[in-house]
Amino acid sequence: MNATLSFWAESLPSLISGMVVSLEVTAAALAIGVPLGLVAALLVQSTVRPLRWVTLAVVEIGRGAPALILLQLAYYGLPYSGLQLSSMGSAIAALSWTTCAYTSEIIRAGLQAVPRGQSEAAMTLGLSRLDALRFVIVPQGMRVAAPALLGFAILMLQASSLCFAIALPELLSKAQLIGTMTFRYMEILLLAALLYAAICIPATLLVAAIERRLGKHAA
Amino acid sequence: MERTGEARLIVEVKGLGKSFGAHKVLDGVDFSMRAGEVVAVIGPSGSGKSTLLRCLNQLEQHDEGLIQICGIGMQAGLPVPRKDMNDLRRSAGMVFQSFNLFPHMTVLRNISLPQERVLGRSRAQADERSRALLERVGLAGKADQYPARCSGGQQQRIAIARALALDPRIMLFDEPTSALDPEIGLEVLAVMQELAEAGMSMIVVTHEMHFAETVSDRVILMAEGRILEEGPSAEVMRRPKTARAQQFLHAVLNR
Amino acid sequence: MTPENALLIAGGIWWTIIVTLGAFGLGAALGVPICAMHVSRSRALHVVAVVLIVILRSVPPIVWIFILYFGIGSGWLSIGPVPAAIVALGVITAANMAEIYRGALKSIHPGQWDASHALGLSTWSEFRDVMAPQIFRVTLPSATTYLIGLLKDSAIASTIGVMEITYLAGFLASKQFGASLQIFAFAGALYILISLPLAAVARIADARLRMKVAQ
Ligand SMILES: Nc1ncnc2c1ncn2[C@@H]1O[C@H](COP(=O)(O)OP(=O)(O)OP(=O)(O)O)[C@@H](O)[C@H]1O
Ligand SMILES: [Mg+2]
Numbered sequence: 001m002n003a004t005l006s007f008w009a010e011s012l013p014s015l016i017s018g019m020v021v022s023l024e025v026t027a028a029a030l031a032i033g034v035p036l037g038l039v040a041a042l043l044v045q046s047t048v049r050p051l052r053w054v055t056l057a058v059v060e061i062g063r064g065a066p067a068l069i070l071l072q073l074a075y076y077g078l079p080y081s082g083l084q085l086s087s088m089g090s091a092i093a094a095l096s097w098t099t100c101a102y103t104s105e106i107i108r109a110g111l112q113a114v115p116r117g118q119s120e121a122a123m124t125l126g127l128s129r130l131d132a133l134r135f136v137i138v139p140q141g142m143r144v145a146a147p148a149l150l151g152f153a154i155l156m157l158q159a160s161s162l163c164f165a166i167a168l169p170e171l172l173s174k175a176q177l178i179g180t181m182t183f184r185y186m187e188i189l190l191l192a193a194l195l196y197a198a199i200c201i202p203a204t205l206l207v208a209a210i211e212r213r214l215g216k217h218a219a
Numbered sequence: 220m221e222r223t224g225e226a227r228l229i230v231e232v233k234g235l236g237k238s239f240g241a242h243k244v245l246d247g248v249d250f251s252m253r254a255g256e257v258v259a260v261i262g263p264s265g266s267g268k269s270t271l272l273r274c275l276n277q278l279e280q281h282d283e284g285l286i287q288i289c290g291i292g293m294q295a296g297l298p299v300p301r302k303d304m305n306d307l308r309r310s311a312g313m314v315f316q317s318f319n320l321f322p323h324m325t326v327l328r329n330i331s332l333p334q335e336r337v338l339g340r341s342r343a344q345a346d347e348r349s350r351a352l353l354e355r356v357g358l359a360g361k362a363d364q365y366p367a368r369c370s371g372g373q374q375q376r377i378a379i380a381r382a383l384a385l386d387p388r389i390m391l392f393d394e395p396t397s398a399l400d401p402e403i404g405l406e407v408l409a410v411m412q413e414l415a416e417a418g419m420s421m422i423v424v425t426h427e428m429h430f431a432e433t434v435s436d437r438v439i440l441m442a443e444g445r446i447l448e449e450g451p452s453a454e455v456m457r458r459p460k461t462a463r464a465q466q467f468l469h470a471v472l473n474r
Numbered sequence: 475m476t477p478e479n480a481l482l483i484a485g486g487i488w489w490t491i492i493v494t495l496g497a498f499g500l501g502a503a504l505g506v507p508i509c510a511m512h513v514s515r516s517r518a519l520h521v522v523a524v525v526l527i528v529i530l531r532s533v534p535p536i537v538w539i540f541i542l543y544f545g546i547g548s549g550w551l552s553i554g555p556v557p558a559a560i561v562a563l564g565v566i567t568a569a570n571m572a573e574i575y576r577g578a579l580k581s582i583h584p585g586q587w588d589a590s591h592a593l594g595l596s597t598w599s600e601f602r603d604v605m606a607p608q609i610f611r612v613t614l615p616s617a618t619t620y621l622i623g624l625l626k627d628s629a630i631a632s633t634i635g636v637m638e639i640t641y642l643a644g645f646l647a648s649k650q651f652g653a654s655l656q657i658f659a660f661a662g663a664l665y666i667l668i669s670l671p672l673a674a675v676a677r678i679a680d681a682r683l684r685m686k687v688a689q
Contacts, residue, residue: 196532197532197533204528
């Protein structure tokens with residue numbers, strides 16, 4: 001027991017530095033992917049067919065292919081099409097794509113939940129389509145989507161562990177590295193699991209609380 | 220285009236038809252209205268009253284006939300130019316049964332935002348006008364509240380203020396008091412009456428027979444997508460000519 | 475994309491399906507007792523179920539796989555990559571299926587639904603004939619959607635050497651650097667192809683359910 005604790009104490013700084021990388025990659029993927037998801041949610045409703053189809057393809061591939069494949073595609077595949085990305089760059093590119101694809105569905109559902117009367121009121125007041133979206137529909141739709149988006153953000157932090165496969169020095173890579181050096185796999189992986197849980201459990205509870213609060217607000 | 224005799228007509232509708240699929244909801248509707256007039260539209264549920272209003276401001280596209288409103292002509296089947304559409308939306312204010320205030324904005328923002336975006340007024344100008352209008356509908360104290368904190372009657376009066384803020388030439392009301400308790404509805408009707416007395420052109424779809432009779436200059440009675448009777452309020456409501464109109468009025472007046 | 479490469483990667487479909495269905499079967503079965511514990515009158519059982527679900531969901535699947543394969547596998551008992559992947563994904567699935575079952579129970583007995591009656595006190599035949607078909611119907615759309623997600627999650631079995639689609643794609647790409655892009659694109663397309671019929675089932679089941687609710 002004591003041996004484990006001192007081993008954990010020794011390894012913790014390294015794992016924490018890995019966790020910072022995990023959080024960075026997640027934050028970047030969300031910062032890029034969610035706005036793109038909003039754009040995609042609007043474009044799939046576009047009346048311009050080619051635009052709608054391209055968006056649909058981007059979304060369906062992003063949702064349909066495993067994130068692990070997208071990560072490797074970005075890291076190993078892109079260099080031979082002339083675009084060399086670092087493992088951080090590939091990770092952000094691939095996870096942003098995934099984020100865009102999933103959040104576009106979440107946001108689309110949020111936008112659809114905005115009552116029809118809202119856009120009709122905006123229209124009769126003379127607001128342009130863009131203004132109606134910007135000031136009336138999108139703010140309300142995003143509010144509806146917020147709990148699901150937060151829940152997705154937690155899943156994204158978990159998905160960042162897949163970047164292990166493209167040599168990004170995030171939490172799991174660090175743990176695995178220490179495991180290979182010390183052969184104390186069980187202990188180091190448990191510590192990594194604890195660290196993930198230490199973020200995800202409070203975050204999940206927080207999201208649930210927000211959801212309940214919003215639910216009450218609406219009622 | 221404009222002929223002198225019709226120059227003061229603010230609305231003119233000829234042969235208006237509208238179908239949803241195979242269901243003909245409006246069929247050969249003709250009517251016109253002078254500036255400053257108040258017209259009440261009554262009739263049984265499903266007779267096409269809301270659809271008529273929604274065609275007037277093009278929330279629905281009509282598929283037969285001609286609509287002229289505030290000098291903008293719209294022929295069925297022809298696209299309405301963007302400029303005309305903007306003019307139409309600016310000239311015709313609409314008030315819905317369900318208020319449709321923007322719940323995520325304060326009352327003041329609800330009224331000021333369209334002025335800023337549509338008329339290009341500055342924030343200060345818009346807010347000044349908004350506050351004046353809130354005063355006029357008796358809700359000066361509500362400016363910084365959110366709509367959810369206001370009663371239904373208050374919300375509807377705010378919605379009226381919001382529409383008025385764009386200085387419309389005509390106001391369209393679709394059952395503005397139907398979602399309200401009768402008592403609360405009175406405060407909304409009072410605002411509308413005051414508006415009518417100030418000379419606003421108004422088309423009011425309503426089940427409030429008292430309002431139709433006392434405030435409006437003219438009543439249009441619709442049934443099955445057609446205008447059944449039309450004329451001065453007292454005449455239509457007291458001496459309906461057709462049996463169908465008599466039946467409807469009998470039912471609603473003896474409720 | 476040469477036909478040889480395509481054929482080689484497609485050969486991984488079987489392991490992908492075995493891992494996916496194995497984990498789903500395990501999870502669908504284990505989910506039942508977890509759900510029963512969650513809705514049971516016993517406070518202790520309830521707490522155990524909640525804690526189990528929260529822990530299983532709060533750690534990334536790949537970490538669970540590593541714990542099983544490298545952690546347990548290196549010390550206590552030796553466990554092959556395929557069982558490790560199935561068990562790890564299976565227990566995570568169990569937590570999620572338990573929640574899906576619970577949602578279904580709630581929707582069948584809205585308002586004052588009595589959980590112990592729903593699961594405990596009712597006779598077996600009542601459960602089998604009355605409850606189970608309803609639960610199945612309500613669960614079908616979300617369970618199918620979950621299955622599609624699981625199909626994609628099964629790709630992480632490649633990291634411990636299960637020779638499924640992603641593993642073979644990675645293997646090929648390491649031999650033919652120049653073709654990496656096509657190889658991974660093809661592998662991604664395979665997953666989408668496999669999930670198409672599942673997505674159709676989910677959509678149809680969902681539409682049926684909505685119609686039932688609307689009536
Ligand atoms: N968007 C639509 N799609 C299909 N049918 C519609 C649509 N809008 C209205 N209708 C139908 O058109 C008919 C007339 O509807 P409308 O709302 O104009 O009636 P109304 O006179 O306003 O009735 P109420 O007094 O109930 O408001 C109804 O039969 C209605 O079902
Ligand atoms: Mg109506």
